[in-house]
Amino acid sequence: xxxxxxxxxxxxxxxxxxxxxxxxxxxxxxxxxxxxxxxxxxxxxxxxxxxxxxxxxxxxxxxxxxxxxxxxxxxxxxxxxxxxxxxxxxxxxxxxxxxxxxxxxxxxxxxxxxxxxxxxxxxxxxxxxxxxxxxxxxx
Amino acid sequence: xxxxxxxxxxxxxxxxxxxxxxxxxxxxxxxxxxxxxxxxxxxxxxxxxxxxxxxxxxxxxxxxxxxxxxxxxxxxxxxxxxxxxxxxxxxxxxxxxxxxxxxxxxxxxxxxxxxxxxxxxxxxxxxxxxxxxxxxxxxxxxxxxxxxxxxxxxxxxxxxxxxxxxxxxxxxxxxx
Numbered sequence: 001x002x003x004x005x006x007x008x009x010x011x012x013x014x015x016x017x018x019x020x021x022x023x024x025x026x027x028x029x030x031x032x033x034x035x036x037x038x039x040x041x042x043x044x045x046x047x048x049x050x051x052x053x054x055x056x057x058x059x060x061x062x063x064x065x066x067x068x069x070x071x072x073x074x075x076x077x078x079x080x081x082x083x084x085x086x087x088x089x090x091x092x093x094x095x096x097x098x099x100x101x102x103x104x105x106x107x108x109x110x111x112x113x114x115x116x117x118x119x120x121x122x123x124x125x126x127x128x129x130x131x132x133x134x135x136x137x138x139x
Numbered sequence: 140x141x142x143x144x145x146x147x148x149x150x151x152x153x154x155x156x157x158x159x160x161x162x163x164x165x166x167x168x169x170x171x172x173x174x175x176x177x178x179x180x181x182x183x184x185x186x187x188x189x190x191x192x193x194x195x196x197x198x199x200x201x202x203x204x205x206x207x208x209x210x211x212x213x214x215x216x217x218x219x220x221x222x223x224x225x226x227x228x229x230x231x232x233x234x235x236x237x238x239x240x241x242x243x244x245x246x247x248x249x250x251x252x253x254x255x256x257x258x259x260x261x262x263x264x265x266x267x268x269x270x271x272x273x274x275x276x277x278x279x280x281x282x283x284x285x286x287x288x289x290x291x292x293x294x295x296x297x298x299x300x301x302x303x304x305x306x307x308x309x310x311x312x313x314x315x
Contacts, residue, residue, distance in 0.1 A: 044208045045238075051178060112180040113180055113182060113260060113263035116208055
């Protein structure tokens with residue numbers, strides 16, 4: 001009986017893993033498709049943001065994201081989270097956030113004073129998905 | 140009359156004619172205020188954020204921040220029901236969002252103190268103050284004393300009127 005439960009749990013974990021892998025595969029090239037929207041289509045921001053690239057987000061996940069960051073060739077280069085500092089200090093936690101890709105080569109965390117969409121001081125948490133990603137998103 | 144004397148007289152007439160032209164024919168003064176930001180958006184600001192001009196000066200706001208959009212918005216009830224911080228007789232303005240390298244112009248004719256802000260960056264104290272004319276001008280209205288509608292950070296970020304009048308323009312430390 002116990003063995004049966006363990007097998008079921010293992011299968012469930014495996015199937016979830018496959019589903020997640022499939023989902024992230026679909027996000028590797030721009031545009032990622034619904035429910036993602038291009039940030040510059042819905043907010044007054046440049047199409048390509050130096051340092052962040054072309055961003056897509058599911059509106060329901062604002063402000064934290066994830067924001068999917070694509071380079072000029074439409075390759076997924078980073079996953080970005082934006083967490084308001086006041087909300088964090090007030091006890092808000094942003095848990096179990098999705099990732100655009102399971103491969104992460106480095107992470108940058110830095111302060112941002114605000115911009116349309118997240119117009120309060122917040123942190124940018126940037127997960128780069130390959131070693132050259134930061135360079136491709138720079139300009 | 141010699142040719143040289145005629146030329147001198149003609150030149151003098153031209154100068155007199157130029158000096159006596161109505162002010163409306165002369166080019167109106169234009170001052171530029173840039174919207175700036177660091178590459179990662181840690182800091183955003185108006186440059187200069189304190190400026191003294193004569194009445195009738197056109198202010199051109201230009202977004203020089205490649206990674207952000209900004210507004211120049213007068214504190215006024217017409218703009219999101221904010222408390223007025225420009226002369227009562229002045230017309231409020233709101234540039235709406237300016238993408239990089241976009242610009243917006245407004246001409247200020249009423250003497251007094253004008254405070255404005257950037258909508259998405261007011262919480263980061265991205266504000267500015269323009270002084271038109273000086274306290275001796277007819278119709279002059281000094282700075283708003285309201286402290287209810289703006290944060291302490293915003294209030295502190297606005298340069299003193301006396302300093303603006305003394306220096307002409309004020310830029311933040313480290314502004315490049």
